[in-house]
Amino acid sequence: MIEVLNIAVYKFVAIEDGHELRERLLTRALALDLRGTVLVAGEGINLFMAGAPEAIGEFLAFLRADARFADLEVKESWSLAQPFRRMLVKLKREIIRMDHPAIQPAAGRAPGVEARTLKRWLDQGHDDEGKPVVLLDTRNAFEVDFGTFDNAIDWRIGKFTEFPKALAEHREQLQGKRVVSFCTGGIRCEKAAILMHEQGLPDVLQLEGGILKYFEEVGGAHYSGDCFVFDGREALAPDLRARKNGISARASDDPDIAIKQ
Template sequence: MQEILNIAAYKFVAIDDSPVLREDLRERAQALGLMGTILLAPEGINLFLAGLPDAVRSFVAGLRADARFADLETKESWSAAQPFRRMLVKLKREIIRMDHPAIQPAAGRAPGVDAPTLKRWLDQGHDDEGREIALLDTRNDFEVDEGSFDGAIDWRITKFTEFPPALKAHRADFAGKTVVSFCTGGIRCEKAAILMREEGIENVLQLEGGILKYFEEVGGAHYHGDCFVFDGRRALAPDLSARAADASARASEDVGLSSGLKK
């Protein structure tokens, strides 16, 4: 029986009390027996937590009591065992590193497309205006190798800071198309979509909630393989079940978090 609730969530919002908030969140998470990682930066919060369902939901309810996080949305999945080894709350310059200071997601989001609408567009072969869909995978190469959308564009980047120069080299490829950026849980594709709009690319959308929300709402239609995740489960199938993970998979938790790769 799968009894461990796993959640992923992020929000771009101004945070000016990170050291105090760090201690508060760490104490509350530890008191509830949760494990995982929370990243805090001036631009927002990014979190990945796992524990007993009531404990996880109590933590989220407490977080939403803070007006800054009142509309925080979570992606849920289940596992038979705890996929994290410890509880960490880290302070970062960015909750997902792009090294592009002009990008300020808290100042305004790029338009998004929800999972059912994207599936319908892919079913019919174009968007509602008749434009070709260009699916842009904003994740790192080893994540893409685990699985991606059929026909998605993959620039084989090894870290997210490589995305801006890759975009400059390929921006002409998107002329006349509707570009849908996607990633694991939404955070990278949101920054990517904002950058693309700033670069003058028209008709850019982000996949709301990323691959995990797509799996949750419509399953694996138009997707091949699994979705890489940075915890002991290693990858999730389109039904959000965990693939068999070996002991070394837990090490990827530390690698991914230190690189700011998750979501």
Template sequence: MSDAVLNISAYLFVPLPDRAELRPRLLAQCQAAGLKGTILLADEGINLFLAGAAQAVRGFLAELRADPRFALLEAKESWSAQQPFRRLLVKLKREIIRMDHPAIRPAAGRAPGVDARTLKRWLDQGHDDGGRPVVLLDTRNAFEVDYGTFENAIDWRITKFTEFPQAVQAHRAELEGRTVVSFCTGGIRCEKAAIYMHGIGLPNVLQLDGGILKYFEEVGGAHYRGDCFVFDGREALAPDLSARSAHSSARRAEDPDIAIKA
């Protein structure tokens, strides 16, 4: 295989009151396995992007899932010819994806989701199974959207995820009476977004399970135009999960506060 490096992205909302003690253990395990990338630990859960030899990556995941709290952690996989990260970071954060809404606690219960194959079928037929029109809501930052997004998706041109709640309030009328499917790169932002929208009284909101990367993995690029920006040295992935060439964005991918978004 020419693409010899396995890349994974994964997150799980689960209470981690011992995250400070967990940090050095995960750091040591990744170093021993020769992995690079970023792991964020917060009271609300874990978020990670890692890359390395396939056996080493999967071995680390097996170790992680041996902790019952991480047993349900699901990883999205893609391959690259070279290591896309220059270093390994394991950081403690206030949130694994910053929204600045402490009342949003995904570990207490997820918003309902829709899987990739069902979403494709809805988009093929032009409505959900109840006949309600479907609107896709991109929860990513504007520069990410510019790499590619779903056809006719709503894009409020936010520059950071903390702007999302205000954007929802300003554009709420666009969402009324429709089935709203929030989506992002790997699922974490659209999960928080869906919970927030339910909380303000928008009942017909779903999250795209696993985000764009899982959609690419399961159904390819149907109804999607362009590529998907990823926060590592590959810069963007095509719908077949092949890497695009990296240039100016590679520098952004090394910023630990943005390299982990999903």
């Protein structure tokens, strides 16, 4: 049986030709019989797509031929069926909405920590400087309920636009600690880390590639439950296999719902 390859990719980079880029991406994706959602904004690109492995490889080669996307980091997982209903490419104001215009990730990435390093820190109970490590879940509350890192901070936000307000209310909780923000695939925790640095918290790192890359590289160590994904698979176990077949009740063709990383 040929499985479907699912990819999650984002990059913060200045994009000035959004309309033309949208048409090129949509035309190529449709020609390759891919499905999923791509968001394009002035701040970058964000996509979840699925299809035959060869088609995904051809699409990524096409995308990486553009110098802006040559260094894309891809998270991969597999499914027995196509988890998306159709192919959407949308122009948006932000590729992940925070409603905080001072955040400009294309001007520079937030410092990050790789999955294997984070696992080692969690194994030993502190970072390499001896500081206690605090994990901050930047996802929506219902996503956290599917699974999260052990003892992670969860501010029970309903949507990512609530994160700046939650940070203002809980900022003192993070003072003096090595904070690692995390999310599904990296995009929300990167924006969150930039905001926290802006708000005077210097010891904040993002988990590179989010939970999906962590699962891919080290499995489920220090993580309890599954990782919710915004497509028909609903949630992935630490082995990156879907827990559920069919279309999730929460999956949607609305790209604002269906493409959070």
